[in-house]
Amino acid sequence: MKELSLIEVEQVSGAGAIMDxxxxxxxxxxxxxxxxxxxxxxxxxxxxxxxxxxxxRIIENYIDSRIKVY
Structure with missing residues (x-):
């Protein structure tokens, strides 16, 4: 599994920005x-x-399904 960088974690936690x-x-x-x-x-x-x-929302769901945080 890939360990996410701080920037990648911030991008994932910013869910909703694309929809907005x-x-x-x-x-x-x-x-x-x-x-x-x-x-x-x-x-x-x-x-x-x-x-x-x-x-x-469709784009965010696609991105969320491709990026997994462990």
């Missing part, structure tokens, strides 16, 4: 779409955030 970043990116893209369509309900922003978070 992807959600923020999706919300930003959705906000642009809302602005173009003059949509004050923020429906595209909310949908983009949810989509981004789910994509981020």
């Amino acid at each position: 970043a992807a959600g923020a990116l999706g919300a930003g893209i959705g906000a642009v779409i809302d602005a173009i369509n003059h949509d004050l309900t923020q429906s595209s922003e909310n949908a983009g955030q949810i989509l981004g978070q789910n994509i981020g």
